[in-house]
Amino acid sequence: SGVRLARDPGSSPDRERLTFLRDTLAGLTATPKAFSPKYFYDGAGSALFEAICVTPEYYPTRTETALLREIAPALAEAIPKGAVLLELGSGASDKTRMLLDAAPWISAYVPVDISADALEGAVARLREAYPVLAVHPVVADFTHAIDVPKALAGRPVVAFFPGSTIGNFTPDEAVALLRSVRGRLGPDARFIVGADQVKDLEVLLAAYDDAEGVTAAFNRNVLVRINRELGGDFAPEAFEHRAVWNPAFERIEMHLVSREAQRVTVAGQAFAFEAGESIHTENSHKFTPASFGRLAEAGGWRIEKEWISPDPAFGVFVLRA
Numbered sequence: 459s460g461v462r463l464a465r466d467p468g469s470s471p472d473r474e475r476l477t478f479l480r481d482t483l484a485g486l487t488a489t490p491k492a493f494s495p496k497y498f499y500d501g502a503g504s505a506l507f508e509a510i511c512v513t514p515e516y517y518p519t520r521t522e523t524a525l526l527r528e529i530a531p532a533l534a535e536a537i538p539k540g541a542v543l544l545e546l547g548s549g550a551s552d553k554t555r556m557l558l559d560a561a562p563w564i565s566a567y568v569p570v571d572i573s574a575d576a577l578e579g580a581v582a583r584l585r586e587a588y589p590v591l592a593v594h595p596v597v598a599d600f601t602h603a604i605d606v607p608k609a610l611a612g613r614p615v616v617a618f619f620p621g622s623t624i625g626n627f628t629p630d631e632a633v634a635l636l637r638s639v640r641g642r643l644g645p646d647a648r649f650i651v652g653a654d655q656v657k658d659l660e661v662l663l664a665a666y667d668d669a670e671g672v673t674a675a676f677n678r679n680v681l682v683r684i685n686r687e688l689g690g691d692f693a694p695e696a697f698e699h700r701a702v703w704n705p706a707f708e709r710i711e712m713h714l715v716s717r718e719a720q721r722v723t724v725a726g727q728a729f730a731f732e733a734g735e736s737i738h739t740e741n742s743h744k745f746t747p748a749s750f751g752r753l754a755e756a757g758g759w760r761i762e763k764e765w766i767s768p769d770p771a772f773g774v775f776v777l778r779a
């Protein structure tokens with residue numbers, strides 16, 4: 459496609475592959491074994507995530523989208539004239555439209571995503587729908603690079619972090635991310651964050667283990683990606699998809715559980731799995747308004763406004779530095 463994507467200047471496809479390799483080998487050596495959820499999002503993984511969003515069980519996307527549509531006029535009040543909207547982990551950029559429509563005075567949009575494939579499609583669609591909006595896509599791991607392009611310097615910035623992606627971080631990591639966004643965007647910044655809420659266990663578990671098996675395929679896709687990009691020999695079906703609630707940390711965990719004792723090789727290194735041994739692939743923390751408020755405060759922000767949808771509860775928060 460004709461979409462030009464800026465890259466995190468500190469990165470290149472070679473370095474990204476090496477980081478993926480190093481993190482994967484470290485994760486397979488660790489006890490318990492674990493991967494970072496950011497590696498789910500190659501082209502196929504981003505497409506599988508979009509497919510999860512339309513399963514009947516996965517309520518967060520449609521719930522947050524409906525909430526954003528409803529509160530868009532109030533959110534628009536938090537967006538200054540001429541603002542740059544910077545989105546962390548923008549994916550398909552579908553929810554962004556709610557803000558662009560409610561605040562047509564947004565002058566530029568900077569979607570940051572780890573998946574070049576997801577960005578290309580999203581940007582092509584956005585440029586068509588919003589021809590006067592300046593769109594500056596950046597391919598980057600947003601935990602490393604969240605700078606506003608130089609051409610847009612001086613304009614007020616509103617950061618947007620929907621989808622409860624903040625829940626994929628441990629509290630320490632989330633605080634570090636909140637602090638770094640605050641540090642880079644300055645004292646006048648606003649941060650609009652979506653954060654899924656603690657709720658009925660059956661509803662939560664079903665959302666991460668849909669009947670059609672889309673989430674299972676999403677989870678196993680990281681093994682397919684390791685095989686292709688790092689030279690691995692995982693048999694993805696030899697691992698069972700499992701979603702569990704961890705009450706101590708108030709989070710859903712996804713695991714890939716080895717169905718039998720087996721050996722797997724990645725980049726020439728062998729790793730042994732016992733029957734029933736798991737790779738911890740994702741945390742999805744769930745919040746209450748109080749627990750999210752404590753997190754935001756530890757990250758250097760205060761909650762200016764908050765909205766929680768009626769069941770299933772999902773929160774949208776406007777943070778001020």
Ligand code: AVJ
Nearest residue numbers: 510621622623626666673742
């Ligand atoms: C990336 C945070 C939106 O944790 O709910 C969906 C990813 N994982 N199903 C989440 C995901 C399993 C998702 N977010």
